[in-house]
Amino acid sequence: MINEQLLNPKSIVVVGASDDVMKPGGKILKNIVDGNFKGDLYVTNLKSDEVQGIKSYRDVADLPENVDLAVLAIAAKFCPQTVEVLAKQKGTKAFIIISAGFSEENEEGAALEHQIVNTINEVGGCLIGPNCVGMLTTNHSSVFTTPIPALEPMGADFISGSGATAVFIIEAGMAKGLKFNSVYSVGNSAQTGVEEVLEYLDNTYEEGKSSKIKLLYLESVNKPQKLLKHAASLINKGCKIAAVKAGNSEAGSRAASSHTGALASSDLAVDALFKKAGIVRCYGREELANVAAVFMVEELKGKNVAVITHAGGPAVMLTDALSNGGLEVPAIDGPKAEALLEKLYPGSSVANPIDFLATGTAEQLGDIIDACENDFNHIDAMAVVFGSPGLFTNEEVYKVLHRKIRECKKPIYPILPSVVNVKDDIEMFINLGNVNFPDEVLFGNALTKVYNTPKPVVITGGEEDLDVKALRRIVEAQPDGYVSPEVVQELLDVAGVPRVKEFVSDKVEDLLAAVAEVGYPVVMKVVGPVHKSDVGGVVLDVNSDEQLNAEFVRMMHLADATGVMLQPMITGKELFVGATYEPGFGHMVLCGMGGIFIEVLKDVSSGLAPVNQGEALEMIRDLKSYKIIEGVRGQKGIDENKYAEIIVRLSSMLMHAPEIKEMDINPLLGDGEKVIAVDARIRIQK
Amino acid sequence: MINEQLLNPKSIVVVGASDDVMKPGGKILKNIVDGNFKGDLYVTNLKSDEVQGIKSYRDVADLPENVDLAVLAIAAKFCPQTVEVLAKQKGTKAFIIISAGFSEENEEGAALEHQIVNTINEVGGCLIGPNCVGMLTTNHSSVFTTPIPALEPMGADFISGSGATAVFIIEAGMAKGLKFNSVYSVGNSAQTGVEEVLEYLDNTYEEGKSSKIKLLYLESVNKPQKLLKHAASLINKGCKIAAVKAGNSEAGSRAASSHTGALASSDLAVDALFKKAGIVRCYGREELANVAAVFMVEELKGKNVAVITHAGGPAVMLTDALSNGGLEVPAIDGPKAEALLEKLYPGSSVANPIDFLATGTAEQLGDIIDACENDFNHIDAMAVVFGSPGLFTNEEVYKVLHRKIRECKKPIYPILPSVVNVKDDIEMFINLGNVNFPDEVLFGNALTKVYNTPKPVVITGGEEDLDVKALRRIVEAQPDGYVSPEVVQELLDVAGVPRVKEFVSDKVEDLLAAVAEVGYPVVMKVVGPVHKSDVGGVVLDVNSDEQLNAEFVRMMHLADATGVMLQPMITGKELFVGATYEPGFGHMVLCGMGGIFIEVLKDVSSGLAPVNQGEALEMIRDLKSYKIIEGVRGQKGIDENKYAEIIVRLSSMLMHAPEIKEMDINPLLGDGEKVIAVDARIRIQK
Structure with missing residues (x-):
């Protein structure tokens, strides 16, 4: 598990250090030195007494006692013994193993990895890797890759399941001014994976001292519940988390498994988990970098954005992206708008987008930002687009922008597109501690994605009226497979899901008595034959005693008939509720309208159990067919609270019955x- | 109109040239000089005899005769007189006016602009601008902006409705290796707009000599039919066109009196036009640049892509992007795959993605590409991801990639993500004439977008059985407004759209006689009252003479009743066909399923008239509800050819009746x- 020795070691040893900085063992030492590591730095090398000007030990056994962190860049087969000596003799509590040749390669490698983890666990230590590029904190740069990004305590904590991808994301982020507090390349996650790092960041979070930004790159979700718990917890503490979960297509998961040896999780479950946790899901490096840069700006509290520009085109494209994503670029008018217009050159517009023309000055930009901050109360944020046709420098403009970003309470997003013409000015602006969005549409998409990501779901109890003992008794008595109609009914009753009344008998008098209770019309179904419809064993809309009698006689003569079931005939809109069990994730609950809505339009919402009432309502409201549930074209709708309650009840039951691997209630009729x-089907597998 | 003097002038005069290269009149001269313009270069300046070392004339009247192209960088008010002298006395046939202060500013400016256009039209000349940044060709760099991108005859022709946006797009494109044959900033498009430039490029297109790549940035489509004609023509000649049409969110919320009006928006018309023309629609600069870079690589002829990589993450994300966009990353196996695997380091995979590990070499990359080109017949293209962790240079790898791109017939897409670590190697690679996609997901999205854009629609006749004279006679006889039910029927009959039979009478005997013809059940509707349903004036499923008699008597007693209409009662699935008229674009025809499919799910396809049978089928197949039209859940479907024919017939009629501004057939019943x-509604406005 992550510990202080890993994050802020008093001493580091690079095992297998090299003079050749083109080799990992050379480059990682150089990075640590260049990063001005403040503690004691040791190196070992089998063949040298000095490496990169630092005294080198031939054997780890010769090292002084108490080395906090060891970075191993030696062949896999030598790692277990080295770890043993360091852990047991040198008090080393943190290890970063960059070497490959472990579980990702073959079984022998897996055995070595296992041995190392055991040794480190014995001393309560921490292992990052193996098969990783290392890690970075503000204290030490123990990676063998470049570039080393800007490091600062309020920068992002970035945890990556792929080393090369981490490098490429850092590279993509630099042009946007991304800063980092830490970067973890977890490699094979032998002891410490993305989830464990997140757990540590959650458990040690201190308001005001800890960074609020977490970025994740995952190719598999190994511990979904841990990820959910700590991501939600961090976000509830005020953090923002964005993640790429690659391998979301069938071919992509094949690619992911072939690379990491990990099984890809079902993508719908990932979606549901991220939504429940409040994680912003991204689909590529560029998108992740844009979202991360949005995180680095003050949080957007409303939906009204002022687009401030000296060039029309980008403002129009940005307005499109924001409005299409659900944000607004509302009109600005009134006396204060006119007062602002007075300060701009003729031909300018303040209607929003605020266009102060190609000739607009730094001073005018300051006036516009001040007006948006102080005078235009309905404006929640500003997006400033300012490039250059190459005639002049933008230094003054960008300095004003830098100052205003710090003075204003409303978030200001800088969109500086002239990455060639005013490259140096943008670099200056970034070096002052700002972010930049070179492309307005990628920015707009990132901002709306962040804005539209729901907050984490507050998980409450709410299963008070569930008789867990009765539920367990029923489930435990069942063999594997689909349960019988009677058991389906028992389970629905335990869950508290209202179901249509059913009467089964082989005597027509019983059925006639039942009709006296429920009234006509009724539905009759033969009991016994498997394919009831095919043999004429289902009759709808039975309306009289005579008809009931006749059908009863006919049905009892069908092959295998043992009785007849009678239900009152119910009408209403066809709904659907279902669930599947995703290993690790738990139950995923689905809802939607039945029939063509599921089969043709694939209009289904999903949530990860336990689903509470608010979440269930959100699921229902996310459906494309929601307006039909509300009631449309003069037709009565369906009580969404009642529908949501059924989803919640089902979810509560499933939390206590992990043996239920699949179930659906179809149809669920709503009127x-x-x-x-x-009708419902439930499959149990133990 | 564009002419040879503009594109390849023998002489240029810069009017209002300046020594100050921070001013447009200074910078544009510098750019022309730096661009090594081969012809005679003159300058004028009111106050100098020499500008930037070039002899300057004080007055355009003093210039030698025969100056092909004039670039004006003087105040708007001086432009008309200057143009007059140049056009009438100096034989100048091409003008680029970068000055602002014309129609974009006020009416006086518009008058000046008008005067200039008249003068230039009188001599049959060409005007670019005013209020633009200028233009670039391989012959001269008459823009006042930088950067000047790489220019070559097979580079893109780029036409932009916004000068600053053109600059930012060039900047975004440089990092991707975009090259240009020409860049037009059309400014106010006083004489020459995007459409006219495209027309010229179409009319002068020469296979093998003309560039095949056209990029457009538009904020309005001023001449939709011209754009459609020449874009489709160019694409049919083998060109590729991508365009950003900004301002797509402003439209859409117009008050309208029918379904169709509410569903249609001018942006939908842009979509329909681009689709018909075969234009790839983009939504931002970065996307346009990626699509343009895709255009610069050999055309993708199939859907199977080999993803070749030395790093897992980007390959997984790319595989996701490609598969989710409809391309495939198919498995590679068999003896030839095994032979390839032999050449790679242990741990590599050739299953696709082909992962040759972080230690993979240039030679191995060559082997992999050769195998994909020669041995793996089902592979249509290769995407090569190769970055750097910063340990070594990628020069050798990129040189192999450069060579293979030229040797191979299958397209190879280079994804070089390490824009920091191997910046110089990427620059070298681009300078060798290649493109680069820094982000694999943006690339994947661009490639699938290009792949999924349909070819231009072949416009054929097909209105043979339309009685145009009868149609015109009916339409011309109508006043503005909704036409009467009788006229609706006449129009449907002329169009050849099958309609339900109707009989109207104020005598019950007539209706009983009609029933003898069509048979029960029938529908009865009162004639006279406007809101028939509200007053009980519609009765469905009338089944007997008695019922018919009773309803007839009742209806004739309703206020305003003048008669009763009788229709046979038809059943079937509710379909919908409609059309609106978008000024400039012509009629946009919409289709879909009726009821909730339009009202709730907004499941509508659109096409620009004239719509042919193939297009109409495509529209139907694009519907989310298409499976229901095909027939689903054991239900009979609808003959899609019959449905398409109705769309085509409607479209043919509308081509001859521009006065029909809105119409819908709703419901159209299909069985x-x-x-x-x-039922149908038709609104005429002349």
């Missing part, structure tokens, strides 16, 4: 306040 | 081969 299960 | 219009 105003009546939402009633008509 | 197998029977597709019949039940």
